[in-house]
Amino acid sequence: MSSDQARVFIIDDESDVRAALSMLIRSIGLEVETFSNALEFLVSYRPQWSGCIVADIRMPGMSGLELQEKLNAMGADMPLIFISGHADVPTAVRAIQEGALDLLEKPFSDQRLLDKVQSAVRRDLERRAEIEVRGQLRQRYAALTPREREVMTAVVAGKMNKVTAHELNLSTRTVELHRANVMEKMQAGSLAELVRLAQMLELDESGPA
Amino acid sequence: MISAAPNLNAALRFNDTSELVYVSPQMLRLLGYDDSVFFVSPLTDLIPELTDERIAALWQQTMAEGSARLQCHLVDCSGGHSPVDIRFGRIQAGGQMQLCACVQPMVASSEAERLLQLVARTTAQSTGSEFFRVLARSLAEVLNVDGALITECLDFPTTRVHTLAYWTHRDFTGDIDYDLADTPCEKVVQEGRVCLYASRLTERYPKDVGAESYLGVPIFDADNQRVIGHMAFFDSQAMPDGFYHKAVFDIFCARASAELQRMQATRNLRLQEQKYRLLVENQQELVAQLDSDGRFEFASPSLCEFFGRTEASLMGMPLLDLVQASDQVHGRACWSQLGVPGQHGEFEHRVETKRGERWLSWSLKAAIEQGALHSVIAVGRDITERREAEENARQTLQDLAHLSRVSSMGEMASAFAHEVNQPLCAILTYSQACLRLLGSETTDVAEIRHAMERVAANAELAGDIIQQMRNFLRKGEPDLMMADIFQVLQDAITLARVELRDDAIEIQLECEQSLPPVRINVTQIEQVILNYLCNARDAMKAVGRTGKVSIRAHHSAPRELQISVLDQGPGIDSQLLDRVFEPFVTSKSMGIGIGLSICKSIVEAHGGRVGGFNHPQGGACFQLTLPLVGEGGGS
Numbered sequence: 001m002s003s004d005q006a007r008v009f010i011i012d013d014e015s016d017v018r019a020a021l022s023m024l025i026r027s028i029g030l031e032v033e034t035f036s037n038a039l040e041f042l043v044s045y046r047p048q049w050s051g052c053i054v055a056d057i058r059m060p061g062m063s064g065l066e067l068q069e070k071l072n073a074m075g076a077d078m079p080l081i082f083i084s085g086h087a088d089v090p091t092a093v094r095a096i097q098e099g100a101l102d103l104l105e106k107p108f109s110d111q112r113l114l115d116k117v118q119s120a121v122r123r124d125l126e127r128r129a130e131i132e133v134r135g136q137l138r139q140r141y142a143a144l145t146p147r148e149r150e151v152m153t154a155v156v157a158g159k160m161n162k163v164t165a166h167e168l169n170l171s172t173r174t175v176e177l178h179r180a181n182v183m184e185k186m187q188a189g190s191l192a193e194l195v196r197l198a199q200m201l202e203l204d205e206s207g208p209a
Numbered sequence: 210m211i212s213a214a215p216n217l218n219a220a221l222r223f224n225d226t227s228e229l230v231y232v233s234p235q236m237l238r239l240l241g242y243d244d245s246v247f248f249v250s251p252l253t254d255l256i257p258e259l260t261d262e263r264i265a266a267l268w269q270q271t272m273a274e275g276s277a278r279l280q281c282h283l284v285d286c287s288g289g290h291s292p293v294d295i296r297f298g299r300i301q302a303g304g305q306m307q308l309c310a311c312v313q314p315m316v317a318s319s320e321a322e323r324l325l326q327l328v329a330r331t332t333a334q335s336t337g338s339e340f341f342r343v344l345a346r347s348l349a350e351v352l353n354v355d356g357a358l359i360t361e362c363l364d365f366p367t368t369r370v371h372t373l374a375y376w377t378h379r380d381f382t383g384d385i386d387y388d389l390a391d392t393p394c395e396k397v398v399q400e401g402r403v404c405l406y407a408s409r410l411t412e413r414y415p416k417d418v419g420a421e422s423y424l425g426v427p428i429f430d431a432d433n434q435r436v437i438g439h440m441a442f443f444d445s446q447a448m449p450d451g452f453y454h455k456a457v458f459d460i461f462c463a464r465a466s467a468e469l470q471r472m473q474a475t476r477n478l479r480l481q482e483q484k485y486r487l488l489v490e491n492q493q494e495l496v497a498q499l500d501s502d503g504r505f506e507f508a509s510p511s512l513c514e515f516f517g518r519t520e521a522s523l524m525g526m527p528l529l530d531l532v533q534a535s536d537q538v539h540g541r542a543c544w545s546q547l548g549v550p551g552q553h554g555e556f557e558h559r560v561e562t563k564r565g566e567r568w569l570s571w572s573l574k575a576a577i578e579q580g581a582l583h584s585v586i587a588v589g590r591d592i593t594e595r596r597e598a599e600e601n602a603r604q605t606l607q608d609l610a611h612l613s614r615v616s617s618m619g620e621m622a623s624a625f626a627h628e629v630n631q632p633l634c635a636i637l638t639y640s641q642a643c644l645r646l647l648g649s650e651t652t653d654v655a656e657i658r659h660a661m662e663r664v665a666a667n668a669e670l671a672g673d674i675i676q677q678m679r680n681f682l683r684k685g686e687p688d689l690m691m692a693d694i695f696q697v698l699q700d701a702i703t704l705a706r707v708e709l710r711d712d713a714i715e716i717q718l719e720c721e722q723s724l725p726p727v728r729i730n731v732t733q734i735e736q737v738i739l740n741y742l743c744n745a746r747d748a749m750k751a752v753g754r755t756g757k758v759s760i761r762a763h764h765s766a767p768r769e770l771q772i773s774v775l776d777q778g779p780g781i782d783s784q785l786l787d788r789v790f791e792p793f794v795t796s797k798s799m800g801i802g803i804g805l806s807i808c809k810s811i812v813e814a815h816g817g818r819v820g821g822f823n824h825p826q827g828g829a830c831f832q833l834t835l836p837l838v839g840e841g842g843g844s
Contacts, residue, residue, distance in 0.1 A: 014631050016632070016635035016663050017634055017635050017638065019635075020635050020638035020642060020660070021638055023638075023643075023660055024638055024645065026642075027642055027645040027646050085627040085634070106631075107633055108634075
């Protein structure tokens, strides 16, 4: 799974608002793609896209909230920033509850929008990086033998080799061997790193989540 | 003169030995004898003074002087004496010279002269009712009777008469009306006969107490066709023979008739004149007769008073000079239509009077003679109150329409805010982007230029929206103006789209090419169309439908423009179908139902009409029809 370069997807039925937003966002060096309605965006959407969505809540045809529902249903979790001419409170609450990053009322301060966009993009990139790392970890973890996973769980839990050997009914020497294999397969340079990797995998006694 | 008509008079003839040789039938009648009765009495029994000696003396006198005259008495068959005037003359008969005596009853001769003189005097001195009084009195005195009356008929056929003069017992009594029935006058008037009851009147007419004798003479009209009145004389004594002398009474009657008819004609004339005066003087309408150039020939008192002018000062002056200058064009247009026979014209104008500015409406009717305009009767009416009432009604409608616009604008406020916000947002965002680009090292001038162009365009757009809203909310344009209906419809659609944008309802305009301009109050007609559109939206929204609303404008008749708004909603409730334009009739749970009734008032104030029905293919159709006026009619 590879991610494309992050982009800001602008969805608004007003061409001037689209163009102006596009210009503003491009001024901070972000790539922009514009759509005149929600359906057009949904049709073109690819899961590997990264960045964030800036959409008008009030649009003819499919509204912003409907778009949000569709994206959630698809499992697409790209950050969503709503802008609105005049959003009423229930609309705003619903948008945030459904996971929107923010709702900006027109006219809005450019700095505030750009901050939101930048943080959204960063967050999406981080999220995607984390997903990437977690995927690699899972592959590494999958390469471990059952015995090695047992040893790794014990090591991460901070047990001494002797205690582990006793619990697993192994010799201390064998535990040390397994432990070295784990460190190598998991590409962990130190015990501390291994613990962090295990946390990322959300390991507990029963295995990875 | 004496021998002029000897056979018609009562006459006697004597031969040269003074022997009576001829008695005329009139003479016999004068004496009261029948023709058939053989006459044997000596002459002196009949005329005691005519003795043989006397006759001989008269013979001699007549032979010597040519004539003679004797006044003496007759003794009639009943023994009564009556004075006679006898004139004697010579006559040649059968080769013999004879003495002819013409006998005239004395009353009829000398009295007649007196009476004729009296008539001459009364006619010379008096007329009218005075004439009748003088006549009645004089006749009563001359004839030596107790009473005399002269009447005129009150009805035809006559049953009742009115006394013009009533002289009795040496004095006038007040004039009276009385019924002819059972009076001696009945026959006189109804049958047109002279009636003489020389005595014993009360035996026949018991009501006439105290009257022994009666003479009634009818008064005929000029054509002798109809009795128009009568004269009557009565007395407590018997009337002497010869009391009625036809020739004399004929003269009186003719004179009375002439006077009575003159009096009646005068009276009729006065009555008609009064009627006419009542009509002209008391009517509110201003009446004028104009010549073929529109100049006054006659002006009614009401007209003179209205303009504060004398009739004399108006004569010869054109009616148009009284019309306020700015309205004269209407008057001239009206006048130009009058050349065609049977044509009439109407126009309204303002005029300054001492009561302030008034509105007059004139109705002109032409009299055409030999194909040319001869004269014009103009009837004017003060319509200021009507005009003011119309103006008030118009003002009320304007206020109501305005209120309705304000309230609909309240409903549309959030939609409008959104509409204005869009360009504002674009402007702000463009400007901010430009500022950022200007601060960066890689300044793309072309991009900034484009952004600034869009800023200008969006600012204009925002201004337009606000202007449109302000126009719509404006209190009202008092005047109608020539407008392009296509533009009006587009403006209404722009306003409506603001409202419809969320509702997925499309508005489709189908307009016939080159529709003529129509004379309307643009804001108000826009309001009607917007109202129709919003109703269509509400109807479709109420049943959760999306779809389109069609507006069509076309010529429904040569001088008519029809605009229809057709929706795809559920249609009009059949129970409300006939009443949708009435106030407070609504199908909406939230509506107060004033919208369509204002629409109706607005359209009717434009001389048009509204309609609402269900389309055969579903949906409701609301229409407004406007009259097309002449293109030059704009002001």
